[in-house]
Amino acid sequence: MIILSLLLGVLALLVLPRPVVSVPTLLSAPHPRPLVLWHGLGDSYGSPGMLEFIQLVKDMHPGLFVHSVYIEENLKEDQKAGWFGNVNEQVANVSIQLAEIPELSNGFDALGFSQGGQFLRAYIERYNSPPVHNLITFGSQHMGVSDLPLCRPWDVFCHLARRAARGGVYTEWAQENLVQAQYFRDADQIPLYLTSNRFLAVINNEVDDSVNTTYANNLASLNKLVLVLFSQDKTVVPKESSWFGSYAPPEEDSSLPWQEKTIIPMRLQPIYLDNRIGLKTLDERGDVVLETCDGEHMQLATECWEPIVKKFVGGLVEKQSLDSSNSQTFLHA
Numbered sequence: 001m002i003i004l005s006l007l008l009g010v011l012a013l014l015v016l017p018r019p020v021v022s023v024p025t026l027l028s029a030p031h032p033r034p035l036v037l038w039h040g041l042g043d044s045y046g047s048p049g050m051l052e053f054i055q056l057v058k059d060m061h062p063g064l065f066v067h068s069v070y071i072e073e074n075l076k077e078d079q080k081a082g083w084f085g086n087v088n089e090q091v092a093n094v095s096i097q098l099a100e101i102p103e104l105s106n107g108f109d110a111l112g113f114s115q116g117g118q119f120l121r122a123y124i125e126r127y128n129s130p131p132v133h134n135l136i137t138f139g140s141q142h143m144g145v146s147d148l149p150l151c152r153p154w155d156v157f158c159h160l161a162r163r164a165a166r167g168g169v170y171t172e173w174a175q176e177n178l179v180q181a182q183y184f185r186d187a188d189q190i191p192l193y194l195t196s197n198r199f200l201a202v203i204n205n206e207v208d209d210s211v212n213t214t215y216a217n218n219l220a221s222l223n224k225l226v227l228v229l230f231s232q233d234k235t236v237v238p239k240e241s242s243w244f245g246s247y248a249p250p251e252e253d254s255s256l257p258w259q260e261k262t263i264i265p266m267r268l269q270p271i272y273l274d275n276r277i278g279l280k281t282l283d284e285r286g287d288v289v290l291e292t293c294d295g296e297h298m299q300l301a302t303e304c305w306e307p308i309v310k311k312f313v314g315g316l317v318e319k320q321s322l323d324s325s326n327s328q329t330f331l332h333a
């Protein structure tokens with residue numbers, strides 16, 4: 001114990017900008033880097049499943065501060081906001097929410113379930129203040145979906161959203177009000193998607209004349225981007241979207257009506273090749289981690305999520321109590 005604290009003292013001295021007078025009061029105990037969660041579609045920030053997951057992660061990393069992102073404080077309303085609302089506005093509001101939490105002020109790891117994953121990525125690309133260290137996404141739709149999710153019989157919001165989407169996912173109304181329409185990316189209608197989509201096409205920097213370089217710089221500032229795909233995912237179409245894969249556009253003169261669709265993998269995506277969002281930078285640095293969970297969408301088996309959360313969440317951070325700036329010594333990732 002004594003050896004450990006001495007060692008930490010030395011580490012802290014190395015990064016301090018000015019002479020240190022009082023070493024003993026300099027350090028607070030190292031603590032795990034905080035975690036921010038964004039739940040998936042059909043869920044809410046405080047559902048029994050989310051609360052259980054939070055508890056399990058806290059048991060794994062004692063002393064961990066966890067914040068579960070909400071759009072509405074009321075649980076039912078929060079669940080509804082996963083179907084209905086304007087995603088750009090939701091992400092903007094969440095950026096204010098996160099900036100107001102003192103525990104997060106030195107940065108945090110972020111973990112998104114399903115659509116929560118691409119929403120956290122949008123936070124990083126557009127705001128990232130406080131900054132995200134590791135981003136982990138489970139079954140997220142980074143290259144969108146080519147199909148709307150099927151509804152369980154009793155899922156009222158799902159049925160309402162599906163019915164509303166019949167009027168078209170690329171109408172102005174749908175792009176302002178239907179969450180899934182805002183990441184609907186139909187490989188058969190890419191030109192329409194590029195001109196009409198208000199969220200995914202924008203955060204993916206797919207629109208040629210409005211590329212925002214801040215998005216790439218911010219995403220490339222991550223320590224690790226961990227992308228988890230569910231091997232039997234039938235909810236996310238195509239499931240490779242969780243790894244930035246998408247269906248290839250149909251061949252112009254294809255005469256076969258039911259040709260097997262081809263997947264364009266991440267490393268062959270135009271946005272990767274042009275490094276539009278910093279993915280290539282991260283990947284060439286070895287900081288894009290591709291993981292697979294066995295099972296259907298969001299079947300979070302313990303043996304799948306535990307090693308990932310153990311490795312990429314809760315790294316110990318040494319906060320310098322004498323220095324009011326936000327400089328930190330990272331003990332390990």
Ligand SMILES: *[C@@H]1O[C@H](CO)[C@@H](O)[C@H](O)[C@H]1NC(C)=O
Nearest residue numbers: 071072085086087089090093
């Ligand atoms: C964002 O916050 C504003 C101000 O609190 C609120 O009026 C608005 O409804 C919120 N928008 C969303 C999409 O939550």
Ligand SMILES: *[C@@H]1O[C@H](CO)[C@@H](O)[C@H](O)[C@H]1NC(C)=O
Nearest residue numbers: 125126127211212213214215
């Ligand atoms: C690019 O995105 C950043 C972050 O959202 C924003 O502040 C900036 O205004 C955007 N730049 C342009 C040219 O739209």
